[in-house]
Amino acid sequence: MQVTASRSDAITQRRTSPRIQTPPPPPPVFEPAQRSIAVRDEAFVFPEHELLMSTTDRTGRITHCNAAFCHVSGYNSMDELMGQPHNMVRHPDMPAEAFKDMWATIGHGRTWTGLVKNLRKDRRYYWVRAYVTPIMEGGKPRGHMSVRVKPTDGEVRAATALYARFRQGTQGWQIGLQAMLLAALTGLVLYRQHLRITQPFEAAVSLCSDIAGCKLDGALPAYQGRHPMGFLLERLKQVQTNLRAVVGDARHEIDGFSSLAGQIEQSARHMQQASQTIQQVVASVTDVSQLLQDVTTAAxxxxxxxxxxxxxxxxxxxxxxxxxxxxxxxxxxxHHMDAHAGILRRTLDICRL
Incomplete structure (x- = not known):
């Protein structure tokens, strides 16, 4: 999993996430991605509506993922990813400091959000905005769920430049993060004052409409980082994103079951037709048997x-x-009679004399 905190994300995770007094989990069983790995400088772009979801255990091994994550990561099936270390999709351009910050955050039961550059199986890359939520059990994290969405082009450009500076060593992660937060806070404070004066009612109406319609993406830009409601909306957005991913994964499985049920129903129809054919064959065999019996009787x-x-x-x-x-x-x-007759004639002839 690739992760780095963006400006508003870092503010949110540090100000609103509740702290749970638990020791951080043990480090992942895998080492960071090697910088010497061969990569292709070619982006893979996926649709905006795609939600990439995966879960891992405390050691960073994949325990579940949805079809969208498999497809975008370049793998043919979930079997190629199950049980594997999540850093198999880690791009070498990602600074190690980002992952240290992520593990430290979710290790204390808090949600982490950031821009991540991932590596596909074919060595191309793709960018995501990752929402990493710890999975708690007994007050302790036993793993985490990552839901990823497509970031904007501006976010990708900013993250690319920031990560390049980290790799060049021109500034440390903490210094860069603090400077980024300071600049963000300054701009947000000024922007907050401006909106308080010019757009209070319009923003309130827009916020209510967005919340009523579950359009949290529209409500966040106006409130994020400068108003308590913005922090709540950020959490709601994360919940909404996670739910969309889980529901989408469940819908995919349900569609699979529906397809399987259709195949079973079709097979049942074929079996019924085959049964009818067999019954006809049996009847024909019975007729032939009777005919043979008749022929045998006749024979x-x-x-x-x-x-x-x-x-x-x-x-x-x-x-x-x-x-x-x-x-x-x-x-x-x-012959005897004829002989006797001859004798009799001769006798008669003698008598006549």
Whole structure:
């Protein structure tokens, strides 16, 4: 995670965040990013509506992140980031003093806000405004949640110049921060006096309208850093940003479940259609089985008929043989009769003489 305090952010975190008397957490398990790492001097710009959210444990290892954070950081899935040290997205241009200030702030249970330059997997960079909120358990921080939004171009230019001076060693972090705070306070005091004289009613009406419409971004510029209400609005904005990130992450998961439910429903329809097809196949198989049974019965009947025909043919053959024998006997009898007839004729002829 990359973080550096901007002017109004530093004022807010030091004046409004409640102090919790707890010892700071142990230092992260990882070392700061190496300055010798190869980077590409090419910015990756993401849409303004994107909210990048991640959570880490007390040692700085990633325990959760949303799809937007994975995408903007150049990773394909959450699995590539889970359990990894958060400094894998730390750009070497980020001064170490910024992270020391961040860890000291959230270690005492306070919220930290700042401009951060992050490193993508493809070695390009992207800028974010980070809202780092400690996750408290038993009065002690057990981790933190970071919600990041897209900063303005002016904020990026100012942070780039400031970090360059830190790296060059022309001024220390604390000195630069104090000078930045002093300049901010001076300008804010003068601006406050001006607005008190010229725009009290207009600002009040605008503030009420913005709060009623949950447009906290519009209310903050007029009140931040110069009025007690501004500090409250800053906290409300952080809460709003965190809630948007959490709700957006939950909505993403719900959309995933809805898509999965749709796929399951479609699969159920396909299974129902397949079941109907199977039932039709079973019915067809039953018909074929009945047909085969009928064919088998007919074949049995045909076999019986053939056997009867064979029996009849056998009987006919026997009768034929018997007839042949009878014919032979008849022929013999006829021959004998013919012989007897001849004898009888001869006898009659003798009698006539």
């Amino acid at each position: 049995d009947a045909q076999s019986q008929g053939i056997a009867q025909v064979n029996d009849a043919l056998h009987d006919l053959d026997t009768v034929t043989q018997d007839n042949a024998q009878l014919a032979e006997v008849s022929a013999q009898s006829a």
